[in-house]
Amino acid sequence: MTDHQVRRHEGEQEDDAGNEPGLELDEILAVLSHELRTPLSTIAGSLEIIAEELEGRVEPRYQLILEAGRRNVNRMTRLLDDLLTISHNGVLVPGTEEFDMRGVVREVVEDLTLPAERRSLDVVLHVPDEPLVVTGDAGQLYRACANLVGNALKFSHEGGRVDIAVGSDGNDAVIRVIDRGIGIPEDARAHLGTSFFRSRNAIERQISGTGLGLRVVQLVADAHDGAFEIDSEEGRGTTVTLRLRTSATGPSSDPTSGPSTAPGAINPDD
Amino acid sequence: MASILVAEDDADLRSLVAFKLASRGHDVVQVVDGAEALASVRSHRPDVVVLDITMPGVSGLDAARQIRDDPALSDLPIIMLTARAGSADVEAGLDTGADDYVIKPFSPRELALRVEGLLERRR
Secondary structure: OHHHOOOOOOOOOOOOOOOOOOOOHHHHHHHHHHHHHHHHHHHHHHHHHHHHHHOOOOOHHHHHHHHHHHHHHHHHHHHHHHHHHHOOOOOOOOOOEEEEHHHHHHHHHHHOHHHHHHOOOEEEEEOOOOOOEEEEOHHHHHHHHHHHHHHHHHHOOOOOEEEEEEEEEOOEEEEEEEEOOOOOOHHHHHHOOOOOOOOHHHHHOOOOOOOOHHHHHHHHHHHOOOEEEEEEEOOOEEEEEEEEEEOOOOOOOOOOOOOOOOOOOOOOOO | OOEEEEEOOOHHHHHHHHHHHHHOOOEEEEEOOHHHHHHHHHHOOOOEEEEEOOOOOOOHHHHHHHHHHOOOOOOOOEEEEEOOOOHHHHHHHHHOOOOEEEEOOOOHHHHHHHHHHHHHHHO
């Protein structure tokens, strides 16, 4: 299967121990992500077919067990998506399509409705009335936003509120995710964005996670000529701001001041 | 009710897809690689082909290209199964002439609806 043959670096030989040089972790991650999708597809499909067949005909507790199975298949899928994203040797291929960032964020919020409801979280989305056109890779940005919103949901206290604001600031598209949850300890700040890092308080509270989410956000921000900032206090909550270059200049609108009232439409370069 | 060819090298996934499509009343033929897929569509043209991208020997992409290059088969509806979530790879699949694609892991119900959507559009 040529699509995922491991590439050897030219001129390199196996060392005395028989270890293959050039078999970078990134290549392993890409291959893993690819190879695991087929069996995962079978598991997801099997559960779906059984759930459909048994709907209404089985006790609720079995329905819950099936749902747990399907939910965790989704979780594994998201992990594979993250692994694929970070497997590109630290550099993502920049995308060239133009799309409206509002749609990407709306999709993220919609896809995370169930996890939010399960913890009675109030998720409030603020989007401007005009399109917010970005040039890049919508899939990568979906992953980055999904990780940020997912984190906000995970680290919030039950019954809490998460605000997601989308707006523009000069040449930048700005996506801000605000939670009032457990926050990030001071000593963890320097390690954020390194692969597989998990902060002490996340581990102590046994909040699930791979430690890859922010690394993905970093790579995606870099690939879009952007940046992300984290403002957090342990016990008070976290605000993450993701900035991306838009393909147009336009009036500023503060993304946290509610629906935008900025006049005029953004003219994307045609 | 249509005749559908399913080409997928993984036995479990292939059976699952075949089961789902058959449960909706379609006639399903299963093959394990691109070479068998080409032989099958040439001898018994189906109404739609479900093609996995990565298969040993003749890949799904190769098979799709050959189907499109064959004047007798070039308008055959093709839907591809891909493990690749990167947009460049999806574009590659569509470039070879697939009409639609689903990304693994996919919902069998979603696949069935897309297959039936393709059939509907060709009617």
